[in-house]
Amino acid sequence: MNVSTNSVKRFFNTKCYLAKQIPRNLKGKSKSSQEWLMRQLADPYVEKAKMMNLRCRSAFKLIEIDDRFKVLKPGDTVVDCxxxxxxxxxVAVDRTNANRAKESNNTGTVFSIDLLHFHAVPVSNDD
Structure with a gap:
């Protein structure tokens, strides 16, 4: 994936809220919530997603599928329901060249819809 300016800023950010903190007071939390939180903190894909400026770690599933089967090609139209x-x-925006990052490739289109509200992907065509 292309390194954007946001991910570069992430390397140089000195704010303390980006530092990994181990929770100290888990009283009142259920056992399953405590276990989930500890798994989240130990998961290497969570940290890698933050470093690559991805919204969540599930993006690596699509990246692995596309690397193996070449599903997404520059110029494709993708509907993300x-x-x-x-x-x-x-990932779809990057792999289909919808962000026009590569001048020589065809430009793809990505439509993303959901019942839930989510922030628009800045480089997608549905801004």
């Missing part, structure tokens, strides 16, 4: 939170849309 159930698109929230938008990480698959981010």
């Amino acid at each position: 159930g698109a929230a939170p938008g990480s698959w849309t981010q």
Whole structure:
């Protein structure tokens, strides 16, 4: 994936809320919530998604599928139904060249829809 200016900023951000913090007070949380939180903090794909400026770690599933089977090609039209939170849309925009990142390739189109509200992917055609 292309490195955007947002992901470069992420490397140089000095704010403390981006630092990984281990929760200290889990009283009142159910056992399953505690286990989920600890798994989230230990998951390497969660950290990798943050570094690549992806909305969630499920984007790596689509990246792996596309790397293996070459489903998305520059110039393709993609309809992403159930698109929230938008990480698959981010991958589709990059892989179909909908963001016009590569001048030599065809430009694709990505339509993303969902019943839930989610923030538009900045480089998609449905802004």
